[in-house]
Amino acid sequence: MKTRYHSWKLNELADGCKQCVLGRKLVVFVTGICPKDCFYCPLSEQKKNKDVIFANERPLKDENDVKSLVDEAVISKSWGAGFTGGDPLVKIERTCKFIKILKKRFGKKFHIHLYTILESLNSERLKKLEDAGLDELRLHPDIFDDKDWVKIDLLYAKNGIRKYGYDIGVEIPSIPGYEKDTKRLIDHFIDKIDFINLNELEISDTNSCELQDMDFHTKDNVSYGVKGSQEMALKLLRYIEKKYPNANVHYCTCRLKDGVQLKERLRLRAKNSKKRFDIITEDGTFLRGTIYDKRLSPSFSYIKILKNLTAKERSDILSDLKKLRNELISRYDIPKDMIEVDELKPRILTNVGIAKNLAKVIKPDFIPAIVEQYPSYDQMEVDVEFL
Numbered sequence: 001m002k003t004r005y006h007s008w009k010l011n012e013l014a015d016g017c018k019q020c021v022l023g024r025k026l027v028v029f030v031t032g033i034c035p036k037d038c039f040y041c042p043l044s045e046q047k048k049n050k051d052v053i054f055a056n057e058r059p060l061k062d063e064n065d066v067k068s069l070v071d072e073a074v075i076s077k078s079w080g081a082g083f084t085g086g087d088p089l090v091k092i093e094r095t096c097k098f099i100k101i102l103k104k105r106f107g108k109k110f111h112i113h114l115y116t117i118l119e120s121l122n123s124e125r126l127k128k129l130e131d132a133g134l135d136e137l138r139l140h141p142d143i144f145d146d147k148d149w150v151k152i153d154l155l156y157a158k159n160g161i162r163k164y165g166y167d168i169g170v171e172i173p174s175i176p177g178y179e180k181d182t183k184r185l186i187d188h189f190i191d192k193i194d195f196i197n198l199n200e201l202e203i204s205d206t207n208s209c210e211l212q213d214m215d216f217h218t219k220d221n222v223s224y225g226v227k228g229s230q231e232m233a234l235k236l237l238r239y240i241e242k243k244y245p246n247a248n249v250h251y252c253t254c255r256l257k258d259g260v261q262l263k264e265r266l267r268l269r270a271k272n273s274k275k276r277f278d279i280i281t282e283d284g285t286f287l288r289g290t291i292y293d294k295r296l297s298p299s300f301s302y303i304k305i306l307k308n309l310t311a312k313e314r315s316d317i318l319s320d321l322k323k324l325r326n327e328l329i330s331r332y333d334i335p336k337d338m339i340e341v342d343e344l345k346p347r348i349l350t351n352v353g354i355a356k357n358l359a360k361v362i363k364p365d366f367i368p369a370i371v372e373q374y375p376s377y378d379q380m381e382v383d384v385e386f387l
Contacts, residue, residue, distance in 0.1 A: 007256045008234065010241050010249040014169055014195040016113035016136045017250055019080045023264025026078035026102075028069070029054040030088040030095050035119055036142075040173055040211065042204035047086070053094075056265070058377035063094040066101050072377065073102065077268045080111030080135075089120035096132035103133040111135050115171065118148040126154060126164055136167045138197070141189065143172060143181050152192050171197040174236065174251070176216070176228030183239060190240070195248040198233045201226040202254050225254040270375035276337045277351035285372050285382055289355025291324070291348035292367045293317045298384050306345060317346045324348065324366060328358065345379060359387040 002008050005021045019025050032047040041048065053060040055072035073081065081102055088095040099112055113136035114129065121139075129137065141149055157163055170189050172182065186196065202224040203211050211217075211226065219227040233251040240247050267284030274280060279287040292298065296305065296317055309317075321341045325348055328334055339350040350358075352370050359368040368387040374380045 005256050005260045007253050008237055008251040010237055010247060012195075012248045013250050014113070014136060014138075014167065014197065014248065015111055016080065016082060016138070017197070017252075019111055020082065020261055021256065021264075022079075023261055023266075023268055024077070024079040025261075025265070026073045026076055026081040027054070027056050028081050028083045028098060030083055030085050030098070031091045032086040033090045034085055034087040034117070035090070036087075036117055038140075039214070040175070040201060040207055042202055042207055043086070044204070045206060048206060049086075051091075056269075056376060057374075057380075063091075063097060066098075069098060069101065070105050073106065075269055075272050076265060077272055078106075078110075080113070083112065083114040085115070087116055087120055088114055089116045089125055092125050092128060096128050099129075099132040099134055108133070113138055115140060118142070118151045121151045121154055123154055130164045130166060134166045136169065137164075138169050138171045139189075139193075140171060141185055143175065143178060143185055146185075146188070149185075149188055152189060156192070167194045169193055169195040169197060171199065173201045174198045174229045174233035175201055176226065176232050179232055179235060182232075182236060186236070186240060187243075190244050190247055195250070196240070198236060198249065198251045200233065200251070200253045201229040223254055224258075266375055273375055275340070275349065276335075277339070277349065277354070279352065280375075281372065284375065286375050287352060288371050288373065289350040289352045290369050290371045291321075291350070291355065291358070291362060292369065293320060293346065294365055294367055296346055297367050298369070298381065309346075314346060318343060321346060321348055324362070328362075332358070342379075356387060 001010070016025070029047065030053065032043060032050040032052055046052070053063065055069045056076060058068055058072045060068050083095060083098070095114070102110055102112065112134055114134055115138045117140045155163055155168060170193055172185065175182070190196065201216070203216070203218055203226060204224065216226045219225050219230070230253065237249055237251060240249050263284055270280050270284050270286060277288065281287055318341065325339055325341055328339065329336060334354060338354060339348060342349050355368045355370060362368060370385045370387065372382040374382065
């Protein structure tokens with residue numbers, strides 16, 4: 001059955017997926033460290049093999065920065081969280097700490113699912129996850145190497161009874177050309193788990209060279225999805241439907257992840273973080289008037305310049321922007337809540353109309369612009385139009 005989220009399913013979606021497609025899942029990136037090096041891993045260079053922590057796009061200083069974790073869940077109106085990486089079990093204490101904090105703050109109904117690899121499973125870690133309050137465990141078995149497949153038995157007692165209270169699923173990419181291997185994996189696991197998720201194989205900046213060397217290419221000019229991945233996923237769905245008609249299976253497309261899940265999550269965050277001067281577009285982005293110091297005008301190297309600012313340079317720019325804001329409020333009688341200094345990306349934020357009206361009087365020391373940006377913590381720009 002095709003869903004309204006641009007995906008396909010057999011029977012029921014996993015509980016974690018039901019929240020995810022609505023944009024209601026907080027993405028908790030526990031660490032970028034992982035014992036495996038899967039050729040299809042799409043992680044960015046900013047995260048891959050680095051011990052960094054994010055709640056959605058918000059970086060956490062360290063595992064004690066629980067305020068940022070909770071604040072991001074609140075501002076994003078999350079109903080649950082998905083713990084990912086890297087491999088969260090590499091940092092099991094951090095993972096369990098975060099699960100407990102979110103459960104304590106938002107209650108037992110705050111649904112938490114977690115992704116991990118079979119290599120990381122042991123009885124001690126599995127028990128810690130249950131004690132912390134995990135609701136759903138999603139396993140990534142190696143399609144090409146079955147030596148760790150036996151670890152699924154760690155989840156069961158000798159009498160065949162499930163040891164732990166969370167749901168268990170398998171989540172794997174649909175890799176064209178490996179239908180036989182994937183069917184063998186499905187046959188091994190399907191009677192021991194609650195659901196299977198098939199993901200459309202996607203090309204990213206970090207895996208593109210390896211995938212192209214294997215003759216994998218995008219299916220068209222507007223998608224990250226690999227040609228043939230969807231066709232194979234649908235074949236697998238039909239295979240499962242015929243052989244295991246009661247199984248719960250979901251094929252998740254790139255379009256669902258970016259065009260539905262991400263968009264809905266950002267739209268929810270936009271409604272909750274909107275300033276008085278912001279305009280929310282149909283895509284859930286912010287349209288804002290901005291005023292940049294000429295020393296920090298957006299360009300191709302803008303992000304790099306921001307990262308390389310010294311403490312004194314940042315302080316000097318912010319000081320000048322605050323002076324300008326006060327002068328503009330005084331001279332043009334602008335309401336204080338219609339113009340503010342953004343300390344994350346040193347600049348002034350205001351209404352589009354105000355920026356247009358001020359354009360001539362603030363040049364050349366300051367540069368006015370109209371910016372469309374994501375409502376995420378990192379405020380990534382979609383478009384900048386200089387006035």
